[in-house]
Amino acid sequence: MNQAIQTNQLNPYAIQLCALGRWIVQRQWLPFGSGLFSVRTAEHSALFTSTDKDKGELSPADLVPYHWTSHDQTDTATAVHQFLYQINPHHKVVLQTHSMQATVFSCLIKADQHLFVGYQLQNLVAISESQRNCCPLAILDPQNAELTLQELHQRFERETLPHAFLIRGHGLYVWGDSIDSAKRHLETWQFLIGCELERIKASCHFNS
Amino acid sequence: MNQAIQTNQLNPYAIQLCALGRWIVQRQWLPFGSGLFSVRTAEHSALFTSTDKDKGELSPADLVPYHWTSHDQTDTATAVHQFLYQINPHHKVVLQTHSMQATVFSCLIKADQHLFVGYQLQNLVAISESQRNCCPLAILDPQNAELTLQELHQRFERETLPHAFLIRGHGLYVWGDSIDSAKRHLETWQFLIGCELERIKASCHFNS
Amino acid sequence: MNQAIQTNQLNPYAIQLCALGRWIVQRQWLPFGSGLFSVRTAEHSALFTSTDKDKGELSPADLVPYHWTSHDQTDTATAVHQFLYQINPHHKVVLQTHSMQATVFSCLIKADQHLFVGYQLQNLVAISESQRNCCPLAILDPQNAELTLQELHQRFERETLPHAFLIRGHGLYVWGDSIDSAKRHLETWQFLIGCELERIKASCHFNS
């Protein structure tokens, strides 16, 4: 057993991340082999899930240590995780998932964000008082890693994102300062997105 | 172990309420940390769930005793529970849940109530003979505790509500004279609301 | 232990019916306390579920023996079961269920039947060669027991029903010559009804 694997197994976050993977797969928010999870281990490093492992069957030894000082990332998903760790030292966990609802919602909304209004549960993801009333979910178009990070920078300059954003057709990213908060943000956003999608489907009845 | 916890653990309703919490979370009618349950313990007191506990993992020791003679409530959900206990001594259990269907339905219907007609299962929640044929579900707009209670008073003066009402975007409230009856009312209203939502989504086909 | 209970427990169909109840409740095709199941025990008698038992927790001792030679039925659901046993000696099991899809479908379709065309699985419920191509599902309006039986008589005179019919807002009735065949007919009709409901919801896109 090598050093990295030993370290992972002593990291309580790594064990919790594997348990969270099973919870997410059970809800069918992660079709076969998709998605990317990570958990911060130090200022410039994190443990990442490997792409070819079913996230419903993760063990800590399956997580891969990664240091971002050494190299530029060309894979968009990995680059986004790294960006989210670098923009705020309190970001400890990042999750990319592929639920059907989030995917459909991101393809359906043509604007570059969608405003959520009137849901009590917005409170659980809002960063500011104004987001409690009107909570924006950013939707980016899929691009290469460099352009995606440029656009994320611009979005964060305007306003801190409420713990989540979508890449159109490429999944939902959520983050938090602990496994529990990342899970809460994921569950809340899945609820809000699911509600909006149902509302849109039902509202054609009232339009016609 | 203090007095309160001992009392809870001897209250068979407290144990049943925790089991009901697991049943409700399993159906995904309670996203992370949301909702409020209570069970009456005496004329002026009840046990409440605490806001930060996952209702799928409740134990009787997690329930908080509450006496409403001593103070005014500023939290709307707690005030609504108290109001329902005070309006009728037979109300023994109150549940606030946040299912996706109830939330979407409450945001979709702009009127202050919706009439359910033609469902055999209306029988399970109707208070009167006329509600068996036409069962109204009240929908309130979210407001502060005082205005919400004023409006509830006015609604109950017109007609006894059929064991449930909605606050738009803020969940479904149901109650009963036992854990079992509250559970039956919750399941029946989830069924009726779910049916109406599907009917609305499908009926645009016949309108266009 | 009385005679009736002993007899039930020796009836292998009674045990299978209880197992089927758990399977149906698990699929959420039976909201709280609803539905009625029965299994034939002789030419003029059957075992019925009692109305106040959760069908997910049935044991053979919960089944109630019933002989229809002695009295007229005023409860519509019981009268329908009796009618189905009397019209054909091969009918051994009758199930009334309340799935959301069947309920919505029965309220949505205003005609007195709906024709299913183009589904391979129609083969599993068709009575005749023509029903394999075009399978009619009868939809009756809710009425008292006497009028319901009159209408059922008329429907069966025109054509043998494909192991099922709907009462609008009052559930789906299916039957078979064994527990297994009744289960197959239930699952197949749930599939066909679910498909049509989805097709209707999606087809407004193509109409508009």
Added chain:
Amino acid sequence: MNQAIQTNQLNPYAIQLCALGRWIVQRQWLPFGSGLFSVRTAEHSALFTSTDKDKGELSPADLVPYHWTSHDQTDTATAVHQFLYQINPHHKVVLQTHSMQATVFSCLIKADQHLFVGYQLQNLVAISESQRNCCPLAILDPQNAELTLQELHQRFERETLPHAFLIRGHGLYVWGDSIDSAKRHLETWQFLIGCELERIKASCHFNS
């Protein structure tokens, strides 16, 4: 125990196929008794599921050995399996399933194929670079075995199909070079089809 049964039980693919059956039935992609699975055993032979067995309860002894050199197939589903094994020696597993989404989708789309665009998960089923951007799912009309194979030949001459096609109202066929890859293709196509169906249902809101 006869020779065939012994051979099946020594075939590790046969055991995996039975486990996959349970996984598929759990997702309700196989209503009662429907569907056909097979796994290649040699150049001209495979093990097939028998039509009357519940695929959620398969054991290796339930699989039937089949050699296609000896006879012409008149059953369309079996003929399609045989065709897929003959067209490419790397095809090791073929699955026909009947999910509600795939069935509805195949009935809804009137064209002879549907193009999937903008989903990251297209990568998991694409055969060529161009399919990563625009992935066609062929939809055949139900016909007899001979005409179905003729049409499949023509489709494969134009372009290698991305591990799947639909027969309208008659299910989804997927295949792979191992149990794992067939499962991945099934799960991915279920996801893509489900997304498109939801997108279509929601988009009438934007059209009207």
